[in-house]
Amino acid sequence: MEDLNIRIQGRAGRITLTRERALNALNHDMALAVLAALSDWRDDPSVDLVIMDAAGDRAFCAGGDIAAVYHAGRAGDHQVGRNFFRDEYLMNAAIADFPKPVVAFMQGFVMGGGVGLGGHASHRIVGDTTRIAMPESGIGLIPDVGGTWLLGRAPGRIGEYLALTGARMGPGDAIHAGFADTYLPEAEWPDLIAALEDTGDIHRIKGAKPPAAPLADRDLSAFGGRHVADILNAVTAAGDDESLKAMRRNSPLSMAAGLAMVRAARGDRRIQESLGREYRFTARATESTDFLEGIRAQIIDKDRSPKWAADASPGAVQALLAPLGGNDMTWENAE
Incomplete structure (x- = not known):
């Protein structure tokens, strides 16, 4: 398809995102195509491993292409969003369990x-x-696509910090926080990809010493508060103006729900549990949250001035994370 280059090269199944001008944003058709490729390669003896990369030097993938979800939601059609998130989460689980x-x-x-x-x-x-x-709290969503699973496993209070502020991690921090494994200068990537294609041998991956991880030395104890309000007070007292500014900018409901979900994910044994909890929120997102307003402000009108209005009380969070009455995620394709 136009947005992806899926093929077999040597011993490797190759998935290359090719929407360079759109920062390789992931749309629904791309998620379905990746899921189909993984299904095809699961039992294919000619494929020893899968390599995912992306065209251009600006982005591997800067996020989901949710314009269609926005426009459908504005028109009162909430099923478009539910279908997109469901299939994306099936893909996430398939990658994790491949x-x-x-x-x-x-x-x-x-x-x-x-x-x-x-x-x-x-x-x-x-x-x-x-x-x-x-950065989903900035668009009225929550850290989804298995994000709460990763955040819940980050050391200390890094998970809460990243969920509530949307802060960016460089390579050192990404490895420290458990979002990456290996640092390798990008000039060396083509040779490694060629070796993996040629041999199918995962042991060809030899990383270099990663850059420093500032998060490893940062005091994030302020993010241990029970509620977002407690954390805001502690962040203010700590003089952490950067975090405070980010939290003041984000959706109160998204932060409250994200905080609850990151902490709940710490008790999950499989990524599917975290994804299923995320889906309960996102399946309701275009109808009952700040999501449409966040997309309007950040992506559609680009005025960067969202008017958050959704109820952020504990009861509202509990309702958004309640079972979907028979429409919860199922995992027949991701076991």
Whole structure:
């Protein structure tokens, strides 16, 4: 398809995102195509491993292409969003559970849907340009695509910090936080990809010493508060103006729900549990949250002045995360 180049080269199944001008944003058809390719290659003896990369040097994948979800939601059709998120999450789970090695080369922006693509690969390679983030609170959503699973496993309070602020991580921080595994200068990526194609041998991956990880030394104890209001007070008292500014900009409901979900994910045993919880929120997002307003402000009108209005109380969060009455995610295709 036009937005992806899916093929077999040597011993490798290759998935290359080719929407360079759109920062390789992931749309519904792309998610379905990746899911289909993984299904085809699962039992194909000619494929020893899967390599995911992207065209251009600006982004591996800067997020999900949710314009269609926005316009459908504005028109009162909430099923378009539900279908997109469901199939994207099936793809995320398929990557995480794939029985063969999946190697992701993640340059530039890796945000939201890009984390869902690369962040669940078995071998995640980053370089000097890599900037990873889960900025969904800024558009009235929550860290989805398995983001709460990753955030819940980050050391200390890094998960809460990243979920509430949407802060970007460089390569060192990404490895420290558990969003990546290996640092390798990007000039060396083509040779490694060629070797993996030629041999199918995952042991060809030899990383270099990663850059520093500032998050490893940062005091994030302020993010241990029970509620967002407690965290805001602690961040204010700590004089962390950068975090405070980000939190003041984000959707109160998204932060409250994201905080609850990151903490709930710490008790999950499989990524499917986290994805299923995320789907309960996103299936309702175009109808009952700040999501449409966030997309309007950030992507459609680009005035960067969202007017958050959704109820952010504990009861509202609980309602958004309640079972979907028979429409919860099922995992027949992701076991």
